[in-house]
Amino acid sequence: ETGVTQSPTHLIKTRGQQVTLRCSSQSGHNTVSWYQQALGQGPQFIFQYYREEENGRGNFPPRFSGLQFPNYSSELNVNALELDDSALYLCASSGKGGSQETQYFGPGTRLLVL
């Protein structure tokens, strides 16, 4: 069984640029959630996708957007990057939306904005 994978592992961007992060969910999982983990902090929920539809969103501005594809992989897009967007971005997959499904995390993408 393949676990959650993310790409790239590291990324450096400059302020104002746009970035796309990618996530492949664990086999059999149809729900993907994205989290932002700033240095020394716990992960913060960005949004969740279930069957290609957004299924909940945390307190993040609209310049954070996402997609989920028919194979349940997902992208996180961030426009107009700011210095504070520097963080580890974690993707987690679970079996289905709701019902307190356990989430399984990928290794993360570390984004540095200069």
Next chain:
Amino acid sequence: GDSVTQMEGPVTLSEEAFLTINCTYTATGYPSLFWYVQYPGEGLQLLLKATKADDKGSNKGFEATYRKETTSFHLEKGSVQVSDSAVYFCALSETGYSTLTFGKGTMLLVSP
């Protein structure tokens, strides 16, 4: 809103010492509770979970009991190893939702 509060770290212990990391929560419903572990440079791994009051989650010698009366889910291990050095996160998910609310994490450092 929901929140999770963990004891601040780092927690420094010698090998074979007893470990307790405190976690308390605030939630509107009846959440599920989790402990995740993050090793240096890696993502989060599920360590254990409990879905209802008085449930005990356990894994790899770690245990935590869901205490509704004290809204707590403290992590314990009887004898820590150097390989347990990591950051531990307490988290909850509300009834009917799978999204997680995390605490700030507690770093554990175990010396030989």
